Amino acid sequence: MERLLTNYYETSSIILFGIGFATLLLHSNLIKKIIGMNIMDTSVILFLIAKGYIHGKASPIVVGEFKGVSEYVNPIPTSLMLTGIVVAVSTTAFALALTIKMYEKYGTIELDEILEKGDE
Amino acid sequence: MTIIKSFPLIGVLILFLIAFIMPLIKKNSVVKFLSIASFSTCLVLFVVSLNYVIHNGSYFYKIGHFVAPYGIEFSIGIIECIMAVLFAFISLIISWYSCYSIEHDVNESKVPLYYLLINILVGSLLGIIFSNDMFNVYVFIEISNLASCGIVVVKDKKENIRAGIKYLILSCLGSGLVLMGIAFLYSMTGHLNMTFIHENLINSYMNYPQAIIITLGLFTVGIGVKSALFPLHTWLPDAHSNAPTSSSAMLSSLVLKAYIIFLIKVLYRVMGNEIISETPILFVLLALGSLGMIMGSVLAIFQKNLKRIIAYSSVAQIGYIYFAIGLGTELGFVIAIYHIIGHAITKSALFLCSGSIIEKTGIKEIANLKGVGKEMPYTLSLFLISSLSLVGIPLLPGFVSKWYLAIESIGVNKLYLIVIILVSSLLNAVYYLPISIHGFFNEEQSSSKLYKSKEKSVKELMPITILVIAMLYVGVNSEGIINLIKTTFV
Numbered sequence: 054m055e056r057l058l059t060n061y062y063e064t065s066s067i068i069l070f071g072i073g074f075a076t077l078l079l080h081s082n083l084i085k086k087i088i089g090m091n092i093m094d095t096s097v098i099l100f101l102i103a104k105g106y107i108h109g110k111a112s113p114i115v116v117g118e119f120k121g122v123s124e125y126v127n128p129i130p131t132s133l134m135l136t137g138i139v140v141a142v143s144t145t146a147f148a149l150a151l152t153i154k155m156y157e158k159y160g161t162i163e164l165d166e167i168l169e170k171g172d173e
Numbered sequence: 174m175t176i177i178k179s180f181p182l183i184g185v186l187i188l189f190l191i192a193f194i195m196p197l198i199k200k201n202s203v204v205k206f207l208s209i210a211s212f213s214t215c216l217v218l219f220v221v222s223l224n225y226v227i228h229n230g231s232y233f234y235k236i237g238h239f240v241a242p243y244g245i246e247f248s249i250g251i252i253e254c255i256m257a258v259l260f261a262f263i264s265l266i267i268s269w270y271s272c273y274s275i276e277h278d279v280n281e282s283k284v285p286l287y288y289l290l291i292n293i294l295v296g297s298l299l300g301i302i303f304s305n306d307m308f309n310v311y312v313f314i315e316i317s318n319l320a321s322c323g324i325v326v327v328k329d330k331k332e333n334i335r336a337g338i339k340y341l342i343l344s345c346l347g348s349g350l351v352l353m354g355i356a357f358l359y360s361m362t363g364h365l366n367m368t369f370i371h372e373n374l375i376n377s378y379m380n381y382p383q384a385i386i387i388t389l390g391l392f393t394v395g396i397g398v399k400s401a402l403f404p405l406h407t408w409l410p411d412a413h414s415n416a417p418t419s420s421s422a423m424l425s426s427l428v429l430k431a432y433i434i435f436l437i438k439v440l441y442r443v444m445g446n447e448i449i450s451e452t453p454i455l456f457v458l459l460a461l462g463s464l465g466m467i468m469g470s471v472l473a474i475f476q477k478n479l480k481r482i483i484a485y486s487s488v489a490q491i492g493y494i495y496f497a498i499g500l501g502t503e504l505g506f507v508i509a510i511y512h513i514i515g516h517a518i519t520k521s522a523l524f525l526c527s528g529s530i531i532e533k534t535g536i537k538e539i540a541n542l543k544g545v546g547k548e549m550p551y552t553l554s555l556f557l558i559s560s561l562s563l564v565g566i567p568l569l570p571g572f573v574s575k576w577y578l579a580i581e582s583i584g585v586n587k588l589y590l591i592v593i594i595l596v597s598s599l600l601n602a603v604y605y606l607p608i609s610i611h612g613f614f615n616e617e618q619s620s621s622k623l624y625k626s627k628e629k630s631v632k633e634l635m636p637i638t639i640l641v642i643a644m645l646y647v648g649v650n651s652e653g654i655i656n657l658i659k660t661t662f663v
Contacts, residue, residue, distance in 0.1 A: 070353060077346055086342055093349045097356055104360045130359070133308055137352070140315045144345055147319055151326065151338045158331045167335060 062103035069096035081165040083152045087145060094141040098134045105130030178234055180222040181249050181257065181303050184215040188296030195289045201281065205272045208288040212265035212295070219261050223254035227657070233305065233368075242369055248305035248442075251661050252510055255654075256302050256434060259514055260427055262643070263521050264295045267426075270525050270636040271419035277532055278328055278417035287327050291423065294320035298431040307355045307365045307443075310435060314351060314399075318344045321428050324420040325412050336411035343398055343408045350395030357388040358443070367442045378448050385444075389454045392439050400432040402495060403465030406488045410476075413484035418528025421480065425487045426521040430513045433494055437509070440498070450501075459499025463593045465492025470600035477538050479527045482604055483520070486563060489597060490516045493574065496590075500581050507658045508577045514654065515570025515647055519562045522640040526556040529629050529637075539608055546613035549628050553612045555637050560605035562644060565598045570644060573651040 057064045069092055076089025105127035111120065113128035152162055159167050191211040195204050226232075231250030235241070268291060279287050293316060300313035322344070326337035359365060361381055362373035378385055394405070401409040413421045440449055449455060469489030476482045494516070497509035529552050536542055546553045562569035575594055582590035647654065 070349075074346070074349070077342065083338065090342070090345050090349070093346075094352075097349065097352050100353070101356045101359065104356070129365075133365075136308070136312060140312065143319065144315065144341075147322065148338070148341055148345070151322075151334060151341060154326070154329075154334045155338060158334055164338075 062106075063100060066096045066100035066103065069093075069099065081163050083148075083155065083162040083164060086164070087148045087152070090148070091141065091145060094137065098137055101130040101134055101137075177221060177225045178232065178249075180218040180225075181247055181253075181299075182234060182236060184218045184257070184261070185296050185299050185303070187211055187214055187218075188292045188299070192289045192292035192296065195285045195292070198285060201276075201284045204285045204288050205268070208268045208292060209265065209272070211292060212261055212268055215295075215299075216258065216261040216265055219254060219257040222249065223251070223258055226251055226254050227660075231661075242364060242366055245309050246305040246366060246368075247303040248367070249303060252434075252658060253302050255510070255514070255658070256430075257299055259517055260295060260299060260302070260431075263426055263517055263640075264291070264423065266636045266640055267419050267422050267521060267525070270422075270633075271417075273633045274418060274528070274532060278419075280329065283327060283329075287324065287417075290320045290323040290327070291419075293317075294324065294423065295427070298427055301431045302434050305367050305442075307358065307367065307370070309365075311348070311352055311355055314348050314432070314435070317428065317431065318348055318399075321424055324423065325416045327420070328415070328417050330415070332411075332415045336408075336415045340408045340412040343405075347395045347398035350391045350398070354388050354391035354395060354439075357384060357391065361388075367438065370443050371445055374443070374448060375445060385448060386452055386454075389439075389444070389449070389452055392436065393454065393457065396432045396436045396439075397461070400429045400436070401488055401491050403461050403468055403488060403492060406465070406469070406491075409488060410481050410484040413487065414478060414480035418524060418532070421484070422521040422524035422528070425484065425524065426517040429487070429491060430517055433491075433498075433509075433513065437498065437506070441506075455499050455501040457499075458495045459501075459590075462492045462495030462497075462499050463590070465489060466496060466593060466597040467492075467600070470597055470604065474600065474604045476604075477540065479531065479537060479539050479542065479608070480524070482539070482608075483523050483527060486523075486601070486604070487520060489601070490520065490563065492597075493578070496593075497574070497578060497581075500578075500585055502581060502585060503659075503662055504577060504581045504584070507655055508574050508581065510658050511570070511577075511651070511655055512574040515562070515574060515644070518640055518644045518647060519559045519570065522559040522637055522644060523556065523563075525637045525640070526552050526559065529633070530556070533629065539611075542608070543611040543615040546609070551628060551634055552637070553609060555634075555641050557609040557613075558641055559644065560609065562648065564602045564605055568645070568648050570648040570651065573648060577655075 073089045073093030073096060077086050080086055107126045110126045111124055113125040156162055159170060161167060188211055191207055195207060198204050226249060234247040234249055236245045275284055297313040297316040301310055304310050322337050322341045325340060326333050358370055361384060362370045364370045364373060398405045413425050416424060466489050469485055469492055473482050473485035476485060494509050494512050497505045497512060530545060530549060531537055533549060534545060562571040565572045565575045575598060579591050579594055
């Protein structure tokens with residue numbers, strides 16, 4: 054329990070990941086599924102950025118003079134997650150576009166109703 | 174000769190660059206020509222680099238001349254080059270076939286976009302195969318994820334959108350898990366380059382026994398969803414059977430395989446034999462693979478739609494590949510690679526044949542396809558030859574991999590595995606052979622049909638014929654290919 058509390062960034066990101074995963078899998082509403090997908094992506098972003106954070110150090114932007122490598126937080130996870138955000142945005146956009154198409158064709162966005170209508 | 178070292182990168186770049194020229198062009202014939210030209214250039218480049226690697230050994234290619242932990246690396250070895258040649262060859266053939274039939278499936282104004290997606294898809298798959306950097310692989314996985322959903326929904330019918338959204342949701346789930354796995358690896362080692370992760374893990378893996386198992390689980394489930402490992406395959410039959418013919422050939426012969434190559438890389442390049450032998454991961458892969466071999470075939474027997482049968486058979490064949498990986502021996506690994514090659518060629522031939530049958534007759538249910546052998550004798554013969562390979566008739570690649578799998582099962586002292594291989598082959602025969610038998614020898618139905626009345630013209634059959642010839646070559650020359658793959662271990 055204490056280990057979970059000291060690493061509260063990781064704990065909360067894993068809990069968020071679980072919430073997102075369950076929403077993505079269990080809800081039948083497509084919009085909710087997409088929200089779940091976003092929560093899942095965000096949790097990974099939180100996890101990796103927390104990994105790069107070092108307590109008490111400056112953000113890795115050199116203003117004025119360079120203070121030495123040990124004075125900044127790790128910039129790599131942050132820059133990786135920039136790519137991660139771009140990927141998440143494009144996937145969300147694509148999924149939303151497909152949801153609109155789905156609504157045009159079937160008249161509903163509940164996945165289980167759509168699956169029931171099936172092969173009419 | 175340093176320019177040859179850059180060929181793999183040039184191939185990937187050519188595909189991406191040409192892809193974005195396509196939507197600017199108005200004439201569809203020019204777009205088709207561009208697509209074929211880019212794939213053939215890639216094929217030539219990769220054959221040259223395969224030849225280079227065979228003679229000079231594998232190497233790491235630094236992109237932008239940044240040294241390894243700071244920059245992105247491509248690792249180019251024999252297996253990567255064989256896969257690249259295979260991917261370029263099959264995508265060339267499929268896009269050649271699609272030149273004649275794509276208007277049948279896709280609205281004419283969307284044809285340039287379709288070829289854009291195909292080029293991006295193949296480019297990103299080649300990226301997954303070559304890249305030696307975990308995050309780079311993740312980006313390529315996401316690109317291929319969107320592109321492969323795109324080529325499913327491009328047909329714009331009701332079922333396509335439904336299959337596409339199912340596919341998109343499940344593969345987003347898969348890539349989320351893979352990303353979490355990469356995050357775990359990064360937090361354990363502080364590296365993203367596979368070689369460096371391995372060096373760090375080898376020294377420190379005893380400190381994280383649970384984290385290693387969780388990471389392996391995340392990767393296995395994530396990649397398993399994407400490559401249709403048995404209980405996670407539910408999206409596959411819908412997506413593969415509703416997509417346009419050339420897309421389903423592309424999806425089941427190439428897309429699934431690239432992810433499996435990535436899993437192999439995670440297991441052997443990132444973790445290494447020492448670590449995975451302490452976890453039950455190989456046994457899990459073996460068990461799920463065997464289940465897939467049996468259940469994929471059983472489910473296929475109950476299908477009525479021709480393309481769905483072939484789609485379910487993909488599940489069974491993916492089971493074979495995981496089975497071979499799960500044996501955990503050197504020969505098992507070689508057979509996994511060999512089966513990827515054999516299955517990629519066979520399955521694309523099967524999908525193209527069934528696509529032309531459906532396109533010409535307009536019938537999707539196998540019950541109504543009796544007597545089709547009289548109308549389309551050549552197409553159905555090609556279908557028969559490819560399905561014989563999956564059933565496991567000697568000389569064809571399916572037989573070779575089953576034979577070596579059986580030998581290797583004896584080698585690791587698990588004789589009951591042979592039973593699974595035999596049962597799975599018999600089940601394959603149960604659903605593949607009736608299609609051809611009823612097609613050729615159904616007297617009452619064929620008497621009313623005209624001989625060759627619906628046959629495709631010779632130039633449209635050429636791509637499938639070349640695939641079948643390539644399949645025969647892979648089968649007959651199996652020893653050469655297997656020895657070539659084995660040289661990577663020396």
